[in-house]
Amino acid sequence: MVAREAEQRVRLPALRAGWLTQTFVHRPFRPEAVQALLPEELVVDEYDGAAWVGLTPLVMADVRLPGVPAALPGLPTFAETNLRTYVRCRDGRDGLWFLSLEVAFPLMLAARAIGAPYNPGSLSVSTDGDTVAYSGTRGNGDASYRVLVRRGDPIEPTERDVWLTSRWRAYTRRLGVLWETPVEHEPWPLAHATVEVLEETLTTAAGLGEAPLGEPVVHFSEGVRHVRLGLPMPCVPGRVSSPAS
Template identity: 65%
Template sequence: MTQTFVHWPFRSDEVRPLVPDGLILDEYDGAAWVSFTPFVMTDVRPFAVPAVVPGLPAFPETNLRTYVRSRDGRPGIWFLSLEVRCPLMLAARAVGVPYHPGTLTVSRRENQVRYVGSRWGGGPSYEMTVRPGEPISPAERDEWLTSRWRAYTQRLGIIWETPVEHEPWPLRGAVIVDLRETVTAAAGLPRPHAEPLVHFSEGVLRVRFGVSRPVRRAA
């Protein structure tokens, strides 16, 4: 699964209205972070399916996410929007994952990677080209932004937790060559106040999603 991470810091009051009351907005250095992450998913399967069984065919996906904790302190991701080309992934709407079918492409040419996507029926779209750099040794902030092992969603007023399992991302620096997107504005965010932090990864070998469960309320 190759992936690019574009991370922007926002003021907490700009992001808090987009996160349900049952979750705590996670911050780093006094900022709430939002990440735009286009990628290609390969070999995806549920936890119960053994590695010898082929996963889903490779498909592009793009999410806009922020960082949260449950009331008992378990860190995770809250998706603000999620575009996908694989119709099978739309089944995750059953637990509140905000998937939208779209036309997405990822292409590579020489030392650049280009991502293009648009939601079916109109709505947000993006075009981005990045130039991957050299491998990096992740600092604390890099790991905070990329090493999250659960996703939170909401359905029928209930917060759900879905575990995610894969190896840590092998990260590289990256430079944005061009970026045009309406995804952040469509999610209800203002224009970013600062230049983004950008990571690129050639990916991990296997990704597994666990069974979604309701989150218990803290006492």
């Protein structure tokens, strides 16, 4: 069972920020197709017999080092869009695996040092009443997206809603080492949302060329303002078993 709140405190954050104006567009895929994109130390996590891939555009707000107040003028705020899936490590702990990370702030590329697949590009987020528009083009031009959603009323999250949105660690891999980055923030305040436009080539560029198994599940969130990203730590290497058929 995935927890709605952080499973552990991040007492020594490496970075603090807010994740705002975030949309979750989740689509189901064959677990075998997603497993083929993962390192051997990770196994795809499934819900209702499917692997879920989330396109999650957002605004990274007030990005700062520990000890820097959020009210300090001039803190970086920029658009980011993640393509992610859900995994478990060999010890059974669940987390995120990023298939790609699009970002409009070049300093985030430093996270490539632990294997975070950041790509610089031109990104935008805009709102007009209940409509939120996201768009972006990768710097080298080989992937782009355009998403238009209409946000609705707040919801009380179901088990599936929590499973699709709440993860408290991210895994990356670099030079043969699997890294774990812990995350802490308040629970996501979720709302209904409807996709009016969904055009993207990020999924194909990540190596997932097949069609999804069904329609997307969509949520909108005004966001969380107290995000604490911990220091990346190497995981114990090893192989997990393949997902059950």
